[in-house]
Amino acid sequence: MFRTIRRVKVIASNVFREVFRERALYLLGFYAIALGLAARLLPEVSAGLADRKILPDVGLAGIHILGLVLAIFVGTGLINKEIEKRTVLVLMAKPVSRSEFIVGKHIGLSAVLAVLVAAMTAIYLIVMEMTKISYDMQPTMITIGFMWLLLSLMTAVAIGFGGMMSSLLATLMTVAVYFMGTLSGDLVNLGKLTENLVIEQMTQAFYLILPDFSRLDLKNQAVYSLLPSNEILLQNAGYGVLYIVLVLTISSILFSAREF
Structure with missing residues (x-):
């Protein structure tokens, strides 16, 4: 058990150092510049609305989008890069199981996302204070936590x-999974509107298989301070964690069956 944890930790730390140094710092700098420009330009074109909702919405959306960029484009290449360089053969020759390899990669990239999201949140709060725009701290922090959970789930998928x-x-x-998961609830409603049994069953199947990202995306609720109850938040957090474990389990099984 302790050896497994140690091997996973080594893989995760290597991913963290590599990705944070090569990718995350650039995204962090881009976010700081973009949010600063938005804070400067939005009041001139929004007739004062930026002082209430637009800038907070832009700031949270920026954290979400940049986190997705890192999770998707880096996550999908983490293993393929090892395969192309043939370094995966060296790792597999050592006492490292393929499930440990998958979990280590996920933990490492999720840790990068945690640091990146935390740093962007700090920039966001600083800009809100400097522009004297009011915001509720508790809903904002809860939203950020769920945002990281969503990004961690996307990392597992990637x-x-x-x-x-x-x-x-x-x-x-x-x-495709992200967009379908984001719109899964709408797909079910659309299937019902068609009044076609086959389409309804297909959309219902998509809803059951794909993660419902609307449970973890609370940006709009945070801006208007309309978060769900604590009970629903706990259920949604458990839903996200369960999906991460499920995706990693399936990924480990499929990767174990792959030959190099």
Whole structure:
């Protein structure tokens, strides 16, 4: 058990150092510049609305989008890069199981996302204070926590696809899962509107299989301070954690069956 934890920790720390140094710092700098420009320009074009809702919405959306960029484009390439360089053969020759390899990669990238999201949140709060825009701290922090959980789930999906197919195809599949998961509730409603039993069953199946990202995306609720009850928040957090474990389990099984 302790040896497994130690091996996973080594893989995760290597991913953290590599990704944070090569990718995360650039995204962090870009966010700081973009949010600063938005704070400067939005009041001139929004007729004062930026002082209430627009800038907070832009700030939270920026954290979400940049986190997705890192999770998807880096996550899908983590394993393929090892395969292309043939370093995966060296790792597999050591006492490292493929499930440990998958979990280590996920923990490492999720840790990068945690630091990146925390740093962008600090920039966001500083800008809100400097522009004297009012915001509720508790809903904002809860939203950020759920945002990281969503990004961690997307990381699991990206790594899972990356372990089974090329980086390009894995990226396309991960993006498709994100959009379908975001719109899964709407797909069910659309299926009901068609009044076609086959389409209704298909959309219901998609809803049951794909993660419902609306449970973890609380940006709009945070801006208007309309978060769900604590009981629903706990249920949604458990839903996200369960999906991460499920995706990593399936990814480990499929990756274990792959031959190099």
